[in-house]
Amino acid sequence: METGNKLQRNAFALAVISGCVLIILLAQFKVINLYIQSVIMFMGINIMISTSLNLVNGNMGEFSCGHAAFLCVGAYVSSITSVLIMAPNDITGAPFLPPELAVLVFPISVFVGGVVAALAGILVALPSFKTRGDYLAIITIAVNYMVISGIENLSVVGGPRGFMGMKKVVKSMYELADIPWMMIFVALGTIFCVLIIRRYVSSTYGKGVNAICQDEIAAEIMSVNTNKVKLVTFMLSSGLCGMAGGLFAHVVGYVNPQSFNILKSTEAMVMVYLGGMGSLSGAVISAVFFTFLLELLRPLQILKWVIIPFTLVLLMQFRPEGIMGNKELTDVFPKLRKYCRFK
Amino acid sequence: MKRFLKRTALAAAVMVLAAFMLTGCGSEDENVIKIGFNIPLTGDIPKVGESSKFAAEMLLEDINSQGGVTVGGKQYKLQFLYEDNESKAESAVNVALKLIDQDGVVAIIGPNSSKQAVPAGGTANENETPMISPWSTNPDTTKDRPWVFRAAFLDPFQGPVAVNFAAKTFGAQTAAVIFDISNDYSKGLAEIFRQEWEKKMGPGSVVAFESHGTKDQDFSAQLTTIIGASPDFIFVPNNYNQVALIVKQAHDLGWQGPFMGSDAWGSAELMQLCGDDCKGQHFSTHYAAAGAKGDTKVFIERYNEKYGYTPDDVAALTWDAARLVLQAIESLDQWPSERSAQRAAIKDALGQIDEFAGVTGTMKFDDQGDPIKCAVVVRISDQGAFEFAESVCP
Structure with a gap:
């Protein structure tokens, strides 16, 4: 009985994992072509971006409009790390390590990108101790601009010309074994990100985050260390986004500061508000839906930019709380509760 | 019942979307x-x-x-x-x-x-x-x-074209540059130009080297510095929409000298945005439409x-x-x-x-x-057409 229940409770997780394995197998045996694979990878990356922003904008109720800054930091740091170690380049010359180790170095470099992005998150977290709402929103936009102009003026990493060489690292992974490495890493990154956020939101810290969202002063009185909770939340959010940036850079094979401007931040915000504030499953669903819709409507060319904003207007008119509101999948379909828990 | 309808509608929407995705795969025609x-x-x-x-x-x-x-x-x-x-x-x-x-x-x-x-x-x-x-x-x-x-053609070729043409046609000794720092094209070309000009005219002959951002609308600070340094001409390797603003604002600030541009000027929209201010200016580009x-x-x-x-x-x-x-x-x-x-x-x-x-x-x-x-240098005529001025070959 006990094992049966356990199996049932984990059924959803098993379904997700087997779904990922299925996609990887389909990619391996060339059932789905490279284009569809690439769309699926961008879906995974967008899930990481939207769930990590949801932590701040949804769960904590702050208003961060500069999420792309952390994507940028993560993308650049992980690209530079992996290229410096694994590929011939202008700065250190020959690679330090043999190409066989790319499989190990790549995830490490993505992780390093995440860590540095988390440190960059302090830039937003510290001002958030004193301000919130619209004022913090302006600070986050400022951080976005600071990061972009900083990189544009660093000619060591190419300035506005952008930085490349990551494809060599990715290529040496494929030379080691011909399996869809990037798909595997994106899947791992996505699962890691969603899992961490789920654990975090349901932890004591997560309760503090929700308390700050409801009423910061009351939370402070109820002995929530608001500054600490904010610092950790901002750092976690930007760190996970930085990891998404690292994956993004290696999938595209080229980074350029203007790819991470305010428009990218807006895209992230659209995904969060589309999914519903504070809903983890909503953020995942909306990231998948949004990426899919963008690709699907590509043949419509200019009309696409009439249809997508119009869809958003309609959605906000008839369902202002977003696809999921602040509910999780288990709240909408209570029967699912038998198979998984989101909170 | 309502719930059932909602779910059915959702399922139908998903299926329609999926069908859309698949329509891309048509049959192959060998001819x-x-x-x-x-x-x-x-x-x-x-x-x-x-x-x-x-x-x-x-x-x-x-x-x-x-x-x-x-x-x-x-x-x-x-x-x-x-x-x-x-x-x-x-x-x-x-x-x-x-x-x-x-x-x-x-x-x-x-x-x-x-x-x-x-x-x-x-x-x-x-x-x-x-x-x-x-x-x-x-x-x-x-x-x-x-x-x-x-x-x-590449920027390392286009830069010297602008340098040689300006030196010869304007009889210029000193130059000033205004460029878009967020635009890799603009920044790259500006740097190549400075390098080539100083090689030709000696160090310090680029008297002002000013940058701005992509979304900037007001260039008066940079232009005041440039005009203060009194160069013989201003090199503007920018996109046409910025060119229109820069040229107009420079004229408002009293600049009478010539401008030299790059191939990003050559848009059909330049003359609509810039009007009379751009007439008589030169830029290097891929081909000249007037007089072809x-x-x-x-x-x-x-x-x-x-x-x-x-x-x-x-x-x-x-x-x-x-x-x-x-x-x-x-x-x-x-x-x-x-x-x-x-x-x-x-x-x-x-x-x-x-x-x-x-x-x-x-x-x-x-x-x-x-x-x-080859590259061509184009003069913007008084009718606003891009006229052939000179051809430069590698």
Whole structure:
């Protein structure tokens, strides 16, 4: 009985994992072509971006409009790390390590990108101790601009010309074994990100985050260390986004500061508000839906930019709380509760 | 009941979306040659995408009305597929993959800006599909990529053209530069120009080197510094929309001297935005529309008649890029049946082209897939037309 229940409770997780394995197998045996694979990878990356922003904008109720800054930091740091170690380049010359180790170095470099992005998150977290709402929103936009102009003026990493060489690292992974490495890493990154956020939101810290969202002063009185909770939340959010940036850079094979401007931040915000504030499953669903819709409507060319904003207007008119509101999948379909828990 | 309806509606919507996704996979026709266009139809520079598309449409009509392309005695119909890359790097990669893997094109034209051409070039090279970028000037687009070519000359060539022309025509000793620091094209060209000018005129002869951001509208601070340094002319390697503002504001601040521009000035929209202020200025570019002769003249007149405006350099370069691919195809003895063989044959044929007479001048490719071709310097006439002033060859 006990094992049966356990199996049932984990059924959803098993379904997700087997779904990922299925996609990887389909990619391996060339059932789905490279284009569809690439769309699926961008879906995974967008899930990481939207769930990590949801932590701040949804769960904590702050208003961060500069999420792309952390994507940028993560993308650049992980690209530079992996290229410096694994590929011939202008700065250190020959690679330090043999190409066989790319499989190990790549995830490490993505992780390093995440860590540095988390440190960059302090830039937003510290001002958030004193301000919130619209004022913090302006600070986050400022951080976005600071990061972009900083990189544009660093000619060591190419300035506005952008930085490349990551494809060599990715290529040496494929030379080691011909399996869809990037798909595997994106899947791992996505699962890691969603899992961490789920654990975090349901932890004591997560309760503090929700308390700050409801009423910061009351939370402070109820002995929530608001500054600490904010610092950790901002750092976690930007760190996970930085990891998404690292994956993004290696999938595209080229980074350029203007790819991470305010428009990218807006895209992230659209995904969060589309999914519903504070809903983890909503953020995942909306990231998948949004990426899919963008690709699907590509043949419509200019009309696409009439249809997508119009869809958003309609959605906000008839369902202002977003696809999921602040509910999780288990709240909408209570029967699912038998198979998984989101909170 | 309501709930049931809601869920059914949701399921139906999902199925319709999925059906949409699958309609892309049509049946293959052996008598059709497909070429893909990876162009920015929306985003920052939609006019560039539109020019590319218009030029391509015109070429397609020409070829198909004659029955198609002839390879090895057999005629094949042409099909052009236009995909929008939204002027974004990641979209350009997706579009390239879609064209290569889903649509099965034999060659790709585009993307136009380097921001998209560098990553898309990598994708095309990896998947062994020939790609020609009409407009990209970043050396990385084609560097070490045997499958990637371009139709435009590079900045290291364009910089000296501007330097020599300004020194000779304006009799200038000192120069000032204003450029867009967020735009790799503008920044790169500004740096090459400074280096070349100081090599020619001695250190310190570039008296002001001022930068601004992409979205800036007010350039008076930079222009005041420049005018204060009293250079003999101002070099403005900027996009046409900024050029209009910079030239106007400089005139408002009392600047009377000449401006020298680069190929990003050459848009059909420049004169609408800039008006009288730009008349009499010079810029280096790929071709001169006013006073053109031969094929170029025919191209310009037909384009003008069809779409109602003089084609800009992107239109002309796209026309040339597409015709390069067609010439490569036509030079083959026979059209291979396998798609990978078709792509490889086109790549090899492109590299072997001895001389290609395009509307932007004659050219051929060097080892890196960059063209060897002449640049022209254009004067903006009092009627607002781009008149030929001088031709500079490598």
